Structure formats: C-alpha cells, structure tokens
Ligand SMILES: Nc1ncnc2c1ncn2[C@@H]1O[C@H](COP(=O)(O)OP(=O)(O)OP(=O)(O)O)[C@@H](O)[C@H]1O
C-alpha cells in the first residue's frame with residue numbers, strides 16, 4: 001500500500017464495560033487523512049454479558065496469552081461470530097458492499113491486562129472473522145507494544161493526534177486533551193508538535209456499573225438517575241483517590257479489576273454512586289495535573305460523557321484550571337464511535353508498518369507498529 005493511498009476501513013470495539021460492539025467506518029491513509037463515514041452500536045444481550053463476565057473471572061488464572069481453557073474457547077468463537085454479525089448488519093443498514101472495505105480492525109474483548117507481568121489477553125479470533133467477512137482483518141494490536149517494553153495500552157492516542165489537526169478552530173487550541181471515559185478512563189495530550197502523551201487515568205464507569213448492578217439490579221446509572229439523588233462521601237472518595245496509581249508517573253495502564261467496587265454496606269446506594277462519579281472525574285483531573293502543560297481544551301468521549309454528575313464535576317474542575325470541556329459532539333465528533341474508529345485507523349497504520357504507539361504513550365522503547373494480519377484467502381473453485 002502506498003503512503004498516501006486512502007482506503008475504507010471498519011473498526012470494531014468491545015470495551016471494558018462489556019455492553020456491546022461498536023462498529024465504525026472511516027476512510028483513511030493511516031496518517032493525516034481521516035473521513036468519518038458512520039458508526040453504530042450493537043448491544044449484547046444479558047446472557048452474553050453474563051458469559052463474558054464469567055470468562056473474565058475464569059481468565060484471572062491465565063498465565064499464557066494464547067491459552068483458552070474452560071469456557072474461553074467457546075466464548076471466543078461466540079464473540080467473534082457476534083462481531084461478524086454486527087458487521088453484516090451494519091453493512092446492510094448502510095447499503096455497504098463489504099468488497100469496498102480494505103481492512104477490518106478488530107480489538108476483541110480484553111480478558112485481562114497485567115502490564116507488570118507483560119501479559120495482555122484479548123479474546124477474538126482474527127482468522128475466523130476474516131473468513132466470516134471475506135475481508136482482511138488486523139487483530140491483536142496490543143502485543144507488539146508489550147514485547148517492546150510498553151504497557152500495551154492506551155493505543156487510541158495515534159487516532160486522537162490525527163483528529164486534533166482537523167478540529168474546528170474553536171476547539172483547536174493547544175494543548176488539547178482527549179479524554180475517554182469508558183469502563184476505565186484514559187487521557188491523551190496533544191501539543192500539535194511532538195508525539196502525543198497518554199496514559200490510563202483511572203476508573204471510569206466500571207465501578208459505578210458494578211455498584212448499581214449489585215445493589216440495584218440495573219446495568220448502569222442511566223442519565224445519572226441514581227447518583228443525582230446522592231451526595232459525595234468525602235471519606236470514601238479520599239480512600240479511592242489515595243491509591244498509589246494516581247501519583248505513579250506515566251506510562252501506566254489499568255486492568256478492569258485494579259480498583260475494587262465498594263463493599264456492600266459502604267453507604268446508601270445513591271451516595272456511593274455519586275461518590276464514584278466524583279472519583280471518576282477527579283481521576284481525570286489528577287491525570288491532567290501530571291501533564292507537562294495544562295490542556296486548554298478537553299474533548300470528552302466514551303459513555304461516561306452521558307453521566308451528568310461525572311460531567312458536572314469534570315467541568316467544574318477543568319474551569320478551576322482555566323480549561324474548557326467539550327463533548328466530542330460539540331467538536332464535530334461521535335463520542336460513542338471514537339474507539340471503533342481508532343481501531344479502523346490503527347489497522348490501516350498496521351498495514352503500512354506505521355507506529356501504533358510511542359515511548360510517550362505506552363512506554364515502549366521506540367515507536368512500534370503492531371497487529372496481526374489475518375488475510376482472507378478465497379477458496380479455489
Ligand atoms: N445514558 C447514560 N447515562 C449514564 N451513563 C451512561 C449512559 N450511557 C452509557 N453510560 C455509561 O457508559 C458505559 C459504556 O461506556 P463505553 O462504551 O465508552 O465503555 P467501553 O468502551 O466499554 O469502555 P473502555 O473505554 O474502558 O473500553 C456504560 O457502561 C455506562 O456506565
């Protein structure tokens with residue numbers, strides 16, 4: 001593939017919230033050219049969410065990234081087939097011919113992430129997806145970074161850097177911080193000049209989701225209905241925010257289980273939910289304080305941007321630091337699709353052998369490319 005040639009790429013993300021598959025279509029050369037062409041979310045049913053949660057539990061004992069003991073092999077097949085189905089539905093709904101797609105970037109589902117042990121495991125069978133879609137698939141994009149001494153995450157900064165250059169004038173005020181509040185949150189700082197600086201900032205929605213699921217039997221705190229009735233418990237918030245993670249210098253990345261959900265009886269349902277929102281916002285603010293230059297513009301994506309309490313705390317904290325917070329949509333982006341778009345973009349970079357990560361984003365020893373290419377080979381008649 002030539003350096004300036006743009007192709008159409010589909011990206012697929014199943015994030016730490018395990019709520020479903022995000023599909024996005026972009027046209028890109030893997031460098032400065034990015035045209036966003038549509039996206040959709042395909043939620044998992046409760047049964048599959050439960051099987052994924054059980055798989056994450058089973059995976060805690062894994063020592064090798066290729067091993068698929070117990071239910072893991074079957075869950076991986078099902079996950080892969082659900083991704084294929086999501087792409088076919090996306091194509092049907094958008095009148096898209098898959099033969100026009102140059103590559104599919106497939107994140108899969110992170111089962112466990114232990115950078116200190118050099119271990120990151122994503123479920124997702126690239127060759128099986130390539131076969132089901134009749135397209136080339138780039139998958140397993142975190143491993144090469146880890147082999148080069150990196151954290152294996154976050155990888156979205158390469159895409160943030162490409163987006164920053166095309167932001168409307170009102171938001172293109174450097175330094176710019178992109179914040180993703182998903183199950184876990186991460187931050188990317190871009191100064192318009194040097195490689196992005198990035199790291200995971202802390203727990204995002206994962207603790208709130210787990211708390212309301214266990215205490216109220218609901219999958220997440222929709223529109224902040226629970227937290228809006230509560231008050232921040234400063235003792236509980238301080239206990240979370242005293243974790244050594246927050247003072248640790250970058251590079252750093254998190255596993256979904258690095259922060260534990262409060263014990264039953266930690267407080268009233270609403271107060272604990274409200275406190276966990278405060279913790280999610282404060283984690284991002286603390287992260288920004290670690291950056292070499294204070295960002296002027298913050299652009300927020302991920303499901304956490306739909307939680308009014310998280311956003312209120314984040315906006316208040318950023319304003320105290322002279323910064324302005326924008327929803328991704330206010331900057332002309334789709335905050336639900338950023339990660340899936342990033343996986344499409346990274347797949348194209350992988351085809352071109354361009355770096356997916358830098359020492360300043362994951363701590364890798366040198367800029368590294370990554371991903372494994374599963375080629376679709378049509379059967380001979
Ligand atoms: N309307 C809403 N109100 C409140 N919270 C919401 C709303 N919609 C989504 N969320 C939160 O966002 C979460 C999903 O966010 P997202 O899809 O960005 O996470 P993810 O991509 O799975 O995580 P990660 O980025 O860590 O991989 C839900 O689990 C929920 O907590």
Ligand SMILES: CC(=O)N[C@H]1[C@@H]2OC[C@@H](O2)[C@@H](O)[C@@H]1O[C@H](C)C(=O)O
Pocket residue numbers: 015016110112113120152153154155156157182183184185186200253254339
């Ligand atoms: C190991 C893993 O899957 N990490 C995810 C997770 O979800 C958010 C944060 O933790 C980030 O580090 C990463 O995802 C994003 C998309 C990334 O790699 O950039």
